[in-house]
Amino acid sequence: MTTPSDPLPPLDPSDWEAYRALAHRMLDDSLDYLRDVRTRPAWRPMPAEVRHALTDEPLPRTGVGDAQAYDDFVRLVRPFPNGNIHPRFWGWVMGTGTPQAAMADFLSSVMNPNVGGLEQSPVLVERQVVRWCAQLMGFPEGSGGILLSGGTMANVMGLAVARQERAGYDVRAEGHGGAHPRLVVYASTEVHGWLKKACELLGLGNTAFRRVPVRDDFSVDPAAMAAMIAEDRAAGLRPCCIIGTAGTVQTGATDDLDALADLATREGCWFHVDGAFGAMAALAPSLQPQLRGMGRADSLAFDLHKWGYLPFDIAVLLTREDAALVRTFSMQAAYLASETRGLMAQTGIFFADRGIELTRSFKALKAWMQFRAVGTDLLGAHIARNVAQARHLEALVRAEPTLELLAPVPLNIVNFRYAAAGRDDAARDALNRAILIELQERGIAAPSGTTIRGRFAIRVAITNHRSGDDDFAALVAAVVRLGRELSTD
Amino acid sequence: MTTPSDPLPPLDPSDWEAYRALAHRMLDDSLDYLRDVRTRPAWRPMPAEVRHALTDEPLPRTGVGDAQAYDDFVRLVRPFPNGNIHPRFWGWVMGTGTPQAAMADFLSSVMNPNVGGLEQSPVLVERQVVRWCAQLMGFPEGSGGILLSGGTMANVMGLAVARQERAGYDVRAEGHGGAHPRLVVYASTEVHGWLKKACELLGLGNTAFRRVPVRDDFSVDPAAMAAMIAEDRAAGLRPCCIIGTAGTVQTGATDDLDALADLATREGCWFHVDGAFGAMAALAPSLQPQLRGMGRADSLAFDLHKWGYLPFDIAVLLTREDAALVRTFSMQAAYLASETRGLMAQTGIFFADRGIELTRSFKALKAWMQFRAVGTDLLGAHIARNVAQARHLEALVRAEPTLELLAPVPLNIVNFRYAAAGRDDAARDALNRAILIELQERGIAAPSGTTIRGRFAIRVAITNHRSGDDDFAALVAAVVRLGRELSTD
Numbered sequence: 001m002t003t004p005s006d007p008l009p010p011l012d013p014s015d016w017e018a019y020r021a022l023a024h025r026m027l028d029d030s031l032d033y034l035r036d037v038r039t040r041p042a043w044r045p046m047p048a049e050v051r052h053a054l055t056d057e058p059l060p061r062t063g064v065g066d067a068q069a070y071d072d073f074v075r076l077v078r079p080f081p082n083g084n085i086h087p088r089f090w091g092w093v094m095g096t097g098t099p100q101a102a103m104a105d106f107l108s109s110v111m112n113p114n115v116g117g118l119e120q121s122p123v124l125v126e127r128q129v130v131r132w133c134a135q136l137m138g139f140p141e142g143s144g145g146i147l148l149s150g151g152t153m154a155n156v157m158g159l160a161v162a163r164q165e166r167a168g169y170d171v172r173a174e175g176h177g178g179a180h181p182r183l184v185v186y187a188s189t190e191v192h193g194w195l196k197k198a199c200e201l202l203g204l205g206n207t208a209f210r211r212v213p214v215r216d217d218f219s220v221d222p223a224a225m226a227a228m229i230a231e232d233r234a235a236g237l238r239p240c241c242i243i244g245t246a247g248t249v250q251t252g253a254t255d256d257l258d259a260l261a262d263l264a265t266r267e268g269c270w271f272h273v274d275g276a277f278g279a280m281a282a283l284a285p286s287l288q289p290q291l292r293g294m295g296r297a298d299s300l301a302f303d304l305h306k307w308g309y310l311p312f313d314i315a316v317l318l319t320r321e322d323a324a325l326v327r328t329f330s331m332q333a334a335y336l337a338s339e340t341r342g343l344m345a346q347t348g349i350f351f352a353d354r355g356i357e358l359t360r361s362f363k364a365l366k367a368w369m370q371f372r373a374v375g376t377d378l379l380g381a382h383i384a385r386n387v388a389q390a391r392h393l394e395a396l397v398r399a400e401p402t403l404e405l406l407a408p409v410p411l412n413i414v415n416f417r418y419a420a421a422g423r424d425d426a427a428r429d430a431l432n433r434a435i436l437i438e439l440q441e442r443g444i445a446a447p448s449g450t451t452i453r454g455r456f457a458i459r460v461a462i463t464n465h466r467s468g469d470d471d472f473a474a475l476v477a478a479v480v481r482l483g484r485e486l487s488t489d
Numbered sequence: 490m491t492t493p494s495d496p497l498p499p500l501d502p503s504d505w506e507a508y509r510a511l512a513h514r515m516l517d518d519s520l521d522y523l524r525d526v527r528t529r530p531a532w533r534p535m536p537a538e539v540r541h542a543l544t545d546e547p548l549p550r551t552g553v554g555d556a557q558a559y560d561d562f563v564r565l566v567r568p569f570p571n572g573n574i575h576p577r578f579w580g581w582v583m584g585t586g587t588p589q590a591a592m593a594d595f596l597s598s599v600m601n602p603n604v605g606g607l608e609q610s611p612v613l614v615e616r617q618v619v620r621w622c623a624q625l626m627g628f629p630e631g632s633g634g635i636l637l638s639g640g641t642m643a644n645v646m647g648l649a650v651a652r653q654e655r656a657g658y659d660v661r662a663e664g665h666g667g668a669h670p671r672l673v674v675y676a677s678t679e680v681h682g683w684l685k686k687a688c689e690l691l692g693l694g695n696t697a698f699r700r701v702p703v704r705d706d707f708s709v710d711p712a713a714m715a716a717m718i719a720e721d722r723a724a725g726l727r728p729c730c731i732i733g734t735a736g737t738v739q740t741g742a743t744d745d746l747d748a749l750a751d752l753a754t755r756e757g758c759w760f761h762v763d764g765a766f767g768a769m770a771a772l773a774p775s776l777q778p779q780l781r782g783m784g785r786a787d788s789l790a791f792d793l794h795k796w797g798y799l800p801f802d803i804a805v806l807l808t809r810e811d812a813a814l815v816r817t818f819s820m821q822a823a824y825l826a827s828e829t830r831g832l833m834a835q836t837g838i839f840f841a842d843r844g845i846e847l848t849r850s851f852k853a854l855k856a857w858m859q860f861r862a863v864g865t866d867l868l869g870a871h872i873a874r875n876v877a878q879a880r881h882l883e884a885l886v887r888a889e890p891t892l893e894l895l896a897p898v899p900l901n902i903v904n905f906r907y908a909a910a911g912r913d914d915a916a917r918d919a920l921n922r923a924i925l926i927e928l929q930e931r932g933i934a935a936p937s938g939t940t941i942r943g944r945f946a947i948r949v950a951i952t953n954h955r956s957g958d959d960d961f962a963a964l965v966a967a968v969v970r971l972g973r974e975l976s977t978d
Contacts, residue, residue, distance in 0.1 A: 008867070011798050011863060011867070011868075011871060011954040012524075012955070016520065023520065024516060026596065027509075027516055030596060031508070033599060045608060046608070046609075046613075051836075054614060055613060057617065060621075060860050060865065061864050062866060063861065063863040063867060068861070068862070070858070073858060077611065080610035081609055081610070081611065082603055082607040085599075085600070091832065095601075096601070097601035098500050098501055100555055101598065102599045102601070105594050105595060106515075106516075106592065106594060106595035107515065107562065108594075109586060110586075110588065112574050112584075112585070112801060114801060119571075120535075121539065121569035121570070124544060125543060125566055127543075127544070128544065128546065149848075149850070150849075151848065152845055152847055153846060171694070172695055175691075175694025175696070175697055176666050197818065198845075200660075200661040201690070202690065202692050203652075203691050205662055205663045205664025206664075207662055207664070311598040312850035313848060331682050337938065337939075339938075341930065342532075343572070343580065344929075344937070356641055356683075356690055357641050357642060358640075358641055359639040359794065359795075359801060359802060361638070361800075361801035365566070369558045372558040372561060373555045373557075375551040376550050377550045378500070378552060381497050382500060433828065440832045441831050448832075450826075451826070
């Protein structure tokens with residue numbers, strides 16, 4: 001049995017100066033790694049020996065020291081990310097990050113506060129970030145919010161608030177058993193997958209999610225939604241929440257948020273907006289008209305690690321009324337009782353009462369430092385530039401006869417394909433899949449793929465502050481070249 | 490309207506060498522900050538001007554640059570954490586972190602991968618960390634797991650898996666409406682607050698959570714649980730999940746996990762263990778007997794940012810069967826379709842199908858590097874030393890006639906108070922509250938407070954690798970001194 005006085009090697013560095021030297025080397029390597037990212041391929045596969053080492057290594061019961069652990073990282077891990085730090089990565093919707101925000105994550109982990117609550121500066125920093133975000137999104141004074149790990153969590157928690165506020169009974173106590181009318185929620189067929197997961201997790205059931213058809217521009221049809229609500233009401237169900245999307249994941253379409261806000265008001269429904277990336281367009285004055293109505297939402301979820309260009313993970317849930325968060329999530333426990341003085345004074349804000357997490361990391365710091373260092377106007381200018389780049393890419397595609405656009409480009413997402421005249425749809429799909437894989441495997445660029453109205457599309461989602469004009473020209477040239485090359489196989 | 494070719498100040502450093510110099514200064518400052526943490530008070534309140542600056546500053550539309558943003562951080566933020574990095578912080582249950590793990594967080598944010606899936610090394614790193622954890626916890630080959638933000642999330646997701654696997658119908662589709670029997674779950678009255686939040690969030694309702702009485706040692710009474718299950722079954726309810734706790738937050742008690750595993754098997758219930766901090770005792774051979782039966786759980790949740798000494802946030806959910814996670818959370822979407830080659834090859838593991846988050850940060854790296862650098866045996870030795878320190882503190886309290894122990898000390902938590910002979914219970918509570926606040930405000934130490942069987946306790950939870958023997962002697966001396974001082978007011 002260990003006794004308190006047994007000497008043990010510390011978990012802190014046993015030699016601070018030796019560790020300092022190593023850490024400075026890590027820092028220099030890291031800055032070089034990001035500065036020179038453009039010289040590397042957009043993506044590359046792992047060699048078999050790397051995969052092997054990362055799969056089969058036994059539990060390390062004894063340590064190899066910090067320097068060796070770092071060398072292993074440099075050899076096995078760092079060369080093989082999914083690539084969203086690269087200027088020609090446009091897959092799914094991911095952000096890019098910056099070295100400055102990575103340093104902020106380091107500073108945050110050094111302080112290592114638990115931002116669940118308590119009397120401490122990090123709680124005020126998060127509150128300030130949330131307030132700034134509310135202001136940027138057109139939310140009123142008195143609105144509340146909390147940082148979460150990503151769009152899914154922020155949306156799921158938004159739906160939990162919607163349910164609490166519009167169930168019409170004590171849903172926290174009773175859940176969904178019993179004699180209450182079944183709750184239903186409404187969103188377009190283009191809504192992101194989070195909603196299915198949310199309905200399942202919250203015990204509403206996937207069948208409680210009404211999928212409303214979209215118009216030609218991939219925005220939801222508000223009249224169809226209104227008709228479904230009337231039908232459900234007639235069938236004895238309780239319409240609870242209307243979900244609008246600012247920037248769909250497939251095409252970047254934004255619903256008519258003003259029309260949805262009107263409908264929600266008329267029907268007594270909660271109005272939640274999923275703005276995972278699209279909400280950030282509010283930072284660019286030229287893009288604000290597309291988001292008209294977003295500031296009328298009862299709750300709004302969006303990421304800062306996508307179009308806020310911050311590293312993972314950081315997202316925001318805003319609610320029009322702070323108290324709605326508290327009504328949904330607050331709980332009392334003896335070990336959390338607050339005081340009027342000392343560490344438990346809670347004169348800031350008790351975030352643990354506004355979400356389900358009690359322990360919360362200091363992810364707010366990177367947003368606070370980035371907002372201050374570069375200013376939100378410059379973030380907006382980069383967002384506007386990404387949209388301009390999407391229009392530029394759209395124009396390049398339209399100008400190239402062997403390419404074909406597969407969806408409108410309202411924001412920052414471009415879906416296109418190699419047209420392959422004379423082939424049937426299945427052959428075109430196969431050819432474009434092959435082109436996409438070659439783009440990735442040759443390290444040229446990393447778009448992702450999707451299916452738009454039954455046709456496979458090469459999908460370019462631009463939330464990357466490192467992309468330059470030439471990168472899009474290079475992409476178009478490569479797709480044309482690969483299309484020709486792979487067609488003649 | 491911005492055009493693609495508009496020159497914009499970059500979000501990356503405009504002068505890499507200038508930023509490099511600043512970053513090296515940040516690193517040096519940070520290492521000094523942690524190396525010298527013992528010379529600072531355990532906690533200190535924020536001055537009014539700091540609070541003011543962190544509350545009222547307007548949205549920064551224009552930037553002040555990286556150096557100024559850092560100086561603001563140094564002045565306003567860094568001096569005022571909640572204090573869990575300090576050797577005499579023992580409040581609630583928080584970890585301490587290390588500079589090495591903070592560097593790992595930096596390295597992770599530099600790579601900035603999305604560990605939802607895809608063909609990349611970080612996915613394999615997380616899978617390796619999960620496998621190592623499974624091995625440490627006595628889980629079999631074929632078990633699955635995922636990293637989450639904390640104990641609450643890991644426990645909530647564990648309960649979601651329990652519901653999926655034991656509801657007896659297609660709960661993902663149907664939710665909890667309809668004609669199915671109401672699901673109920675069982676845990677002790679000492680279970681952490683996550684369970685109430687989980688039942689509410691999952692739509693089971695808080696009333697679905699059966700609170701089972703505890704024995705004198707604060708562990709659940711399995712016979713009482715069995716009786717409640719029989720009663721509920723007779724009433725037409727469906728017992729779905731039994732929850733055991735390894736290390737309660739109040740006193741560190743561990744339920745008889747073997748008895749609960751037997752009961753769950755007999756009743757066809759899922760057996761989930763909340764081992765938020767207590768599960769980590771499995772790393773210390775001397776403590777393993779207390780956890781007998783834990784390896785029989787269907788799912789187990791625990792933190793690495795508590796007794797794993799890593800910075801926030803990182804927790805683990807293990808499931809005995811990997812497929813149970815997939816059955817609970819998997820979903821298909823066109824934009825996530827996988828391929829056999831390229832970035833979407835998914836030859837690793839698709840974590841987004843094993844939880845609700847699609848975007849996932851690379852929190853695995855700090856665990857991977859720490860496990861390799863120091864070895865899990867040394868982590869276990871520090872855990873055992875923390876338990877020995879709790880017993881040492883218990884002995885100090887017992888030896889001091891003015892102090893009184895308020896609960897058994899089975900693990901790393903000590904509840905005690907200044908006895909204040911001749912006073913009634915209300916006066917004793919008030920006096921001990923005052924002692925606790927003075928301990929914090931004078932920067933001597935930061936325990937937290939709680940109520941044990943109606944009596945206010947000064948609660949010391951030791952998950953701190955920086956605490957030395959002298960720190961506990963200093964605490965006892967200070968409580969005695971403050972008790973005397975405040976009694977004579």
